[in-house]
Amino acid sequence: MRLTRAGEYAVRCVLYLASQGVGVLCARKEIARKMDIPDQFLGKIAQQLARAGAIEIVQGARGGFRLVVAPEQLTLLEVVEAVIGEIFLNDCVLRPESCNRSHACAVHCIWAKAKDQLRQTLQEATFARILRETSCMPSLTFKVPPPTRPRREVNRLKKGAK
Numbered sequence: 001m002r003l004t005r006a007g008e009y010a011v012r013c014v015l016y017l018a019s020q021g022v023g024v025l026c027a028r029k030e031i032a033r034k035m036d037i038p039d040q041f042l043g044k045i046a047q048q049l050a051r052a053g054a055i056e057i058v059q060g061a062r063g064g065f066r067l068v069v070a071p072e073q074l075t076l077l078e079v080v081e082a083v084i085g086e087i088f089l090n091d092c093v094l095r096p097e098s099c100n101r102s103h104a105c106a107v108h109c110i111w112a113k114a115k116d117q118l119r120q121t122l123q124e125a126t127f128a129r130i131l132r133e134t135s136c137m138p139s140l141t142f143k144v145p146p147p148t149r150p151r152r153e154v155n156r157l158k159k160g161a162k
Contacts, residue, residue: 052082077122
């Protein structure tokens with residue numbers, strides 16, 4: 001399995017917003033430049049993240065994006081699945097009816113277990129934890145914001161918002 005470019009850019013966008021803190025408005029062009037994301041692509045990704053409830057988009061000349069879920073509560077899995085949909089390794093795991101052997105296939109069980117382990121690993125990775133660890137973006141100086149509470153009650157992100 002390989003993460004799509006959209007998934008990678010979504011993670012970069014949220015990583016930047018998380019580094020600035022919940023509720024801090026960041027200009028789209030600033031995020032695109034600092035995180036090396038094509039500006040137009042960032043706009044499309046942000047719409048998906050906003051539909052999922054992770055960020056808010058503010059329109060206008062002084063607009064931009066802001067994180068609405070605390071980094072401690074937002075996981076890598078939620079962000080990736082908000083953009084690419086549910087993670088799976090093989091069609092038969094997501095749609096068993098796509099393969100007439102999936103009910104009796106030993107490999108199917110292995111694919112399912114691997115999918116569950118991958119999802120669990122990504123679920124355990126919060127953006128707060130990622131920010132505390134060594135950043136993969138050395139050109140940025142991240143401020144690790146103190147733990148915060150969301151400005152408002154936010155439902156868990158909707159799966160596969162597109």
